[in-house]
Amino acid sequence: MDLDLQKQIIDSTQSVFDTMLMLPMTTGTALSEKVYNFKDSISGMLGFAGDIQGMLTIHCPQEVAFAITGALLGMEVDEVDEDVKDTIGEMANMVLGGIKEGFLEHGIQINLAVPTILAGRSYRVSGMDDATWTTVPFHLDEGQFLVELKLKDRKNR
């Protein structure tokens, strides 16, 4: 598969930030290790299926989630409420929507499920280990968030 997953994640996330959030953001390089542990964070998860199956997850520390929500809605946010959860779910939708377009240019079609939002003081997210993980960190003034794309390995290719 000549699909550059890191580039797909970066292009789509950058585009969402440029057009929807107008927040300055810098992109890091893909992590070589999986991250499982999250504290005082919010994660938006969105599954997809079709020519390939997988899951996209955006993991944000609370402060980063507040900044993103504040920028999107144009208001101050300081607690994990419905607005914050909706925003992080919608972010997952928008970022995966962009990746879906990118996949389509490579002739790969996917359909999206519905977003699920995790939040909490301390939780871990594990995936099936027979999946390919690509995790890219992005930085805002308030901190770093991760965009993680897991794809099921395709046996027939």
Next chain:
Amino acid sequence: MDLLKNITEATTEIFETMIMLDITVGDPLEENVSSFKCSVSGVIGLAGTCKGMLAVHAPDDVAKAITSSFLGMEVEEVNDDVTDAIGELSNMLAGNIKMVLDEAGKDVTLSIPSCIYGEEYSMDCVADAEWVVVPFTIDAGTFLVELQIKSA
């Protein structure tokens, strides 16, 4: 679409044939539960002409009991075996629901399962979807199976 019946049948069948534990079905919840403590949740997405998600929420002790019976070995703590087993349980349940939906003329495919666990977390589905949550009880306690679905 009788989601309640589908979930009940799918879960009962999987526990009888794969996990080999006696389960009792409870009444579906009137309010969704989104906060969990010391629990394990397996989640999988459904996409296609219907979209949604299926989740299994089990307190640690219940998750360990399910895993022990499923794998035929004692499990002392919530480790990779437990998260894999609960992820796989959500996968099997969703596979069963997919067959029912396909027979009803829908075309549904599954994403990959993911497993969440921890001391304290919440899980919300932001879709404005039809939902049903059914409690099932085994000797070790009660777990929930949640299905959220809407037409694409």
